[in-house]
Amino acid sequence: MTKHTDDKQLRRSIRLLSSMLTRVLKHQGQRDVEESVAQLQRRFAALMRDNTPARRKPLQDVVERLDADEIGQVVRVFNQYFSLLSIAEESHSLGQRRQRQTGHFWPGSxxxxxxxxxxxxxxxEQVQTLLADLLYLPVMTAHPTEAKRRTVKGALRNLFLTHEQIDGSRQGPGRKAALERLQAQIQLLLRTDEVRGRKPGVVDEIDTGLFYFPLSLFEATSKVYRNFEESMVDVYGEKAAAGARIPSFLKFGSWIGGDRDGNPNVTPETTVLALRLQAQAILMEYARRLDALRGQLSHSYGLCELTSEFSASLEADRTALGPAVAELARPYLQEPYRHKLTIVKYRIEQGLERIARRLRGDAEPADCHAYPSVAEFLRDLRLIDRSLRNHGDANIAELELHDLTRLADTFGFHLMHLDVRQESTRHSEAVADILGAALGIDYRAMNEGDRLQLLGEAIAAPGGLMFDPGALPSATRETLALFEVMASSRREIGPDCFGEYVISMTHHASHVLEVMLLAAQCGLVGRIRGHWYCNIGVSPLFETIDDLNRIEEVLNDLFDSPTYLTLLKASGRRQEIMLGYSDSCKDGGILASAWGLYRAQRRIVDICDRRGIRCRLFHGRGGTVGRGGGPTHEAILAQPADSVRGQIKFTEQGEVLFYRYNNMETAIYELTMGVTGLLKASASLVQPVAPDNPENLAVMDELARIGEQSYRELTERTPGFLDYFYESTPVGEIGRLNIGSRPSHRKKQDRSKESVRAIGWVFAWAQSRQTFPAWYGVGLSVSTWCAGRSERLEQLRTMYRDWPFFRNLLSNAQMALSKSDMELAREYAGLCVDPETGKRVYGLIAGEYQRCVEWVLDVAQIDRLLADNPSLADSLRRRDAYLGPLNFLQVCLLRKVREDDAGAGDSPWLNPLLRTINAIAAGMRNTG
Known part of the structure; x- marks a missing residue:
């Protein structure tokens, strides 16, 4: 009964928002656009029921009747519908969670x-053991880039808030005003262009990454900690909870401004800029919260008993800062906490002024009173906390002061740990140049063993190698400049401003030691009086199927290096190892990728365990299933048993940031689900867990082998396949949409599978409703392995029921299959220059689609896709009525644009085509 009521409420919200959209169209005099939208929907639905020339002509007539501007307006209406639908669904989910909690009782809370x-x-006590080393670290990245403009995201945020007011209010003047405001906001949204007029630069991407912190993440972070603390009391009792210490387990990372792999726009200067803007953002938040806290702590002398350490600190501040704060503190001389907080805020503002000067390139004053480190800021906050508790005001200390202390402990003065990423060959070339200039050694001609020995000796050279930097090639000078920036930024911002140095395409252990040698030349690594120091952590990234299979060899070679082990010990770090989901899936298909990643994690943990090395896995997940995406909670639980151990790090990419963090309460939910998934997956730290069933592992070995073979047969050995990709999808046109600073291909004019980035690969297939990277090979592998043997099918059913990894794999495949539409894909296949190629390749994909659906349903024992996730199934179904006509429009526009391009003329159809890309991405809720 509750579910029926909930569905009814959701339908009511959707009707309200849809009617508002219609009303706005009429108000703007766009009845013809409204009618065109309705005609497209009706005639497309008729075509899907009966795909005949007689049904196709009426739909074609509607399209041909519209000019470029009219099509653009129609597409914008479709796009706005998806946005409004997402608002209704998000609000509905939030309402359901509210109904289930007086405390925090929703599943996964x-x-x-x-x-x-x-x-x-x-x-x-065992929960405390779990918490002791807990770390949940999402890393914001600039790719795949969000198709929505920031202006549009802000408008949608306002719409969501107004809808929440309407949803929770009864009839009356307040509701009437909210409805009027809602209509005005939808009207404004329709007046706002969703397509960017220019390609964003790295600075724009940095700004986008920072956007979510004041919007939702600062407050969400505070509330996540509070909810955990309250739940500990609720479940274990006040006495037990009082003895537990909940550390600041939430940290945030970023690649934006640090990821230079394949992006020539990321320079050492942009890395410095990113760090300074991050520091500015967090100091501004501290200043804002200090104002609020000063307004609250109005205690007067004589009415509270201050601790002696607090009084001494305040006196020391007066002595040290004297005239600088005398005027500021004058109103608060009888109110000790306000007096202290005025001084604290002044020092934070001094830090802001110092950053502003550095951003402008101005000289810094000699008498800057900024905090030298976050530790001193935290010391002052905790000093106030202890004094409040000393005179019986612990409950007051637990309010805003507690939240501010949590934030300072979480974000420091750096906000996010900035990871740096670069491709391995850049380091190899730089090291070869340096060794040639310093020692006359031909590094390029050496084998791996000799390289490792030489690198170990060179890293240990006192003072670094001697060479003339000016004589080095410009690319090598720039590489060294990055390490110099890392050294200087650590001094400027703080030692925690950088995360790890990620090496993409790590093929050998020498690739890691090369980075250490470059770091040694800039003072990040070295030895003083026999004592080693290491101020950099290196995370090798294993991306392709071959790389995943070579992990054991690379790690054993790396850990056999005495120099590297010494540096790892000196840094006090865990060995972080990054696993790339995107490229491995593009390379060998979903089964080989998922299983290769699973086995790699097991091997990494075993290697590190044998050597007594702590490790952390860094998951390079994208937004879509084809790039490792899917619900975070389930994804964490699907990791190998006893491999997570309290820490997880993963990338948050593109549109995922918008859907998770554009609204504060949704951000709380998403962070909570991730942390509780981490806690559950780490239970092996306090109680035994069952090892993987060897029979399941053997079955997956076979399924992955067959799946990879069939995927490679399609993508690498099918004649004309790449022509099909470039002609039947909008991959080329996506490159003309201003959504990111990174080139869509690693090499211009190279149309190979290796050259196209995984982002563009997945994005393009999704646009054409052929999401096969996320499922191709599953049907063939299961059917081949079962081969009519019923006992094997039963074994797969048992695996689906009992093994989180296999269940998660097939659940994600179901989601991707549900987003595919082979009838629409046939329309795209018709774009192929050679019709026979189009029919042949389409036939292979469509055939495997049908086989996948049949076998997934059989293994899961359900009668339709997503039968065990009805809310997602309903959400996709609601979108289909609008997505289909959009896809049909996109095919028509692709044909027109390509005809115009062939004639070397500017096409009037390009702008509406780009709008369809935005709209379809919004409808499918992902870009890549």
Whole structure:
């Protein structure tokens, strides 16, 4: 009964928003656009029921009747519908969670998770063991880039908030005003161009990454900690919870401004800019919260008993800062906490002024009173906290002061740990140049063993190698400049401003030691009086199927290096190892990728365990299933048993940031689900877990082998396949949409599978409703392995029921299959220059689609895709009525634009075509 009521409420919200959109169109005098939208929907639905020339002609007539501007307006209406639908669905999900909680009782919440722990015998002391080293680290990246403009995201945020007011209010003047405001906001959205007029630069991407913190993440982070603390008390009792220490387990990372792999626009200067803008953002938040806190702590002398350490600190501040703060503090001389907070805020503002001067390139004053480190800022906040508790105001200390202290402990003065990423050959070339200039050694001619020995000796050279930097090639000078920036930025911002140095395309252990040698030349690594120091952590990234298979060899060679082990010990770091989902899936298909990643994780953990090395896995996940995407909670639980161990790091890419963090309460939910997934996956730290079933592993070996073979047969050995990709999808046109600073191909004019980036690969197939990278080979592998043997089908059903990895794999495949539409894909196949190629390749994809659907349903024992996830199935179904006509329009526009391009003329159809790309991405809720 509850579900029916909930669905009814959702339908009511959708009707309200849709009617508002219609009303706005009429108000703007766009009845013809409204009618065209309705005609396209009706006639497309008729075509899908009966795909005959008689049904196709009426639909074609509607399209041909519209000029470029009219098509653009129609597409914009479709796009706005998807945005409004997403608002209704997000609000509905939020309402459901509210109904389930007086505390925090929704599935996956902290309360729910701790109750499960308690029932399984995990006590409060064991929870403390889990918490001791807990780290949840999402890393924001600039790719795949968000198709929505920031202006549009802000408008959608306002719409969401107004809809929330309407949804929670009864009839009356307040509701009437909110409805009027909602209509005005939809009207404004229709007046705002969703397509960017220019390609964003790296600075724009940095700004986009920072956008979500003041919008939602600062407050969401505070509330996540509070909810956990309250749930500990609710589940384990106040006494047990009081003895537990919940560390600041949430940290955030970024690649924006640090990821230079294949992006020539990321320079050492942009890296410095990113760090300074991050520091500015967090200091501004501290200043804002200090104002609020000063307004609250109005205690007067004589009415509270200050601790002696607080009084001494305040006196020391007066002495040290004296005239600088005398005027600021004058109104608060009788109010000690306000007096202290005025001084604290002044020092934060001094830090802001210092950053502003550096951003402008101005000289800094000699008497800057900024905090030298976040540790001193935290010391002052904790000083106030202890003094408040000393005179019986612990409950007051637990309010805004507690939240500010949490944020300072979480974000420091750097906000996010900035990872740096570069491709391995850049380091190899730079090292070869340096060794040639310093020692006259031909590094390029050496084998791997000799390279490792030489690099170990060179890293240990006192003072670094001697060479003339000016004589080096410009690319090598720029590479060295980056390491110099890392050294200087650590001094300027703080030692935690950088995360790891990620090496993409790591093929050998020498690739890691090369980075260490470059770091040594800039003072990040070295030895003083026999004591080693290391201020950089290196994360090798394994991306392709071959790389995943070579992990054991590379790691063993790396850990056999005495120099590297010494540096790892000196840094006190875990060994972080990054796994690339995107390229491995593009390379060998979803089965080979998923299984290769699973086995790689197991091997990494085993290698590190044998050598007594702590490790952390860094998951390079994208937004779509074909790039490792999917629900975070389930993805964490699907990792190999006893491999997570309290820490996880993963990329948050593109549109995922918008859907998770554009609204504060959704951000709380997403962060909570990720952390509770981490807690559950880390239970092996406090109780034994069952190892993987060897029979399941053997079955997956076979399925992955067959799946990879069939995927490579299609993508690498099918004549005309790449022609089909470039002609039947809008991959080329996506490059003309201003959504990112990174080139869509690694090499211009190279149309090979290796050259196209995984982002463009997945994005283009999704646009043409052929999401096969996320499922191709699943049907063939299962059918081949079962081969009519019923006992094998039963074994797969057992694996689906009992093994989180296999269940997650097939659940994600279901989601991707549901987003495919082979009838629409046939329309795109008709764009191929050679019709026979189009029919042949399309036939292979469509045939495997049908086989996948049949076998997935059989293994999962359901009668339709997503039968066990009805809310997602309903969401996709609601979009289909609008997505289909959009796809049909896109095919027509692709044909027109390509005909115009062949004639070397500017096409009037390009702008509406780009709008369809935006709209379809919004409808499918992902770009790549």
């Amino acid at each position: 902290f309360h729910d998770t701790l109750c499960t722990f308690k029932e399984s015998g995990i006590g409060a």
